[in-house]
Amino acid sequence: MKLGINIDHIATLRQARLENFPDPVLAAIEALEGGADGIVCHLREDRRHIHDYDVKKLRAIKNARLDLEMAATPEMVKFALKIKPDYVTIVPEKRKEITTEGGLDVVKNRKKLKDIIQKLQDNGISVSLFIDPELKQVEESAVLTAHFIEIHTGAYANAKAENQKLAQLSKIQKITEKALWVGLRVNAGHGLDYNNISDIARIEGIEELNIGFSVVARALFVGMKQAVKEMKEKIR
Numbered sequence: 001m002k003l004g005i006n007i008d009h010i011a012t013l014r015q016a017r018l019e020n021f022p023d024p025v026l027a028a029i030e031a032l033e034g035g036a037d038g039i040v041c042h043l044r045e046d047r048r049h050i051h052d053y054d055v056k057k058l059r060a061i062k063n064a065r066l067d068l069e070m071a072a073t074p075e076m077v078k079f080a081l082k083i084k085p086d087y088v089t090i091v092p093e094k095r096k097e098i099t100t101e102g103g104l105d106v107v108k109n110r111k112k113l114k115d116i117i118q119k120l121q122d123n124g125i126s127v128s129l130f131i132d133p134e135l136k137q138v139e140e141s142a143v144l145t146a147h148f149i150e151i152h153t154g155a156y157a158n159a160k161a162e163n164q165k166l167a168q169l170s171k172i173q174k175i176t177e178k179a180l181w182v183g184l185r186v187n188a189g190h191g192l193d194y195n196n197i198s199d200i201a202r203i204e205g206i207e208e209l210n211i212g213f214s215v216v217a218r219a220l221f222v223g224m225k226q227a228v229k230e231m232k233e234k235i236r
């Protein structure tokens with residue numbers, strides 16, 4: 001199982017003082033040196049953390065696989081077509097949310113998504129749809145011929161009681177199986193940390209976990225390279 005590291009929160013810290021450091025690009029290089037299999041960043045419409053120039057510089061890192069998270073808007077599609085990341089993960093976006101709150105409603109937005117997915121894939125960019133673990137969302141993702149889904153693990157990460165956690169795990173497992181069955185590849189992420197990662201890492205069929213906040217928080221104390229190394233170890 002691979003590990004994608006989301007470096008948005010390095011930029012969050014930089015933007016807190018409108019400075020030019022800490023640099024998310026340097027963090028990405030350290031993350032790769034620590035064993036990350038790819039770099040993930042979310043270019044939000046309000047540019048609250050990652051900026052356009054960050055994505056351009058991240059794209060220029062040699063041999064670094066870049067996954068650009070973005071909303072399904074014409075502005076973002078135009079930007080992605082210019083930058084050509086390896087992957088685009090389409091996420092829902094609300095201005096006031098602290099972080100991405102839920103999965104994309106693929107069923108409701110099928111018409112808009114169909115065109116966007118086609119355009120990106122025609123230009124050699126693999127598309128992943130960030131969805132809640134729901135059957136109808138998986139089925140529609142397959143109809144829209146996305147290459148990947150990323151299962152939103154927030155409900156699992158937030159589950160307090162053991163039975164709730166187990167129910168979420170079972171849901172994620174079943175959705176993974178269904179997605180593979182209909183020809184999708186499967187990633188997962190959101191809210192994963194050093195304590196809750198093991199059970200998710202046991203689910204067969206998930207290719208990659210995308211993790212940001214917990215690794216960046218750990219990196220404050222041990223450095224990015226070590227924080228990534230520890231997460232890789234946990235996954236293994």
Ligand code: PXP
Binds near residue numbers: 130190
């Ligand atoms: N995957 C997606 C699609 C996300 O939007 C985020 C949050 O930016 C993550 C993974 C990482 O979540 P976290 O920062 O909670 O690890």
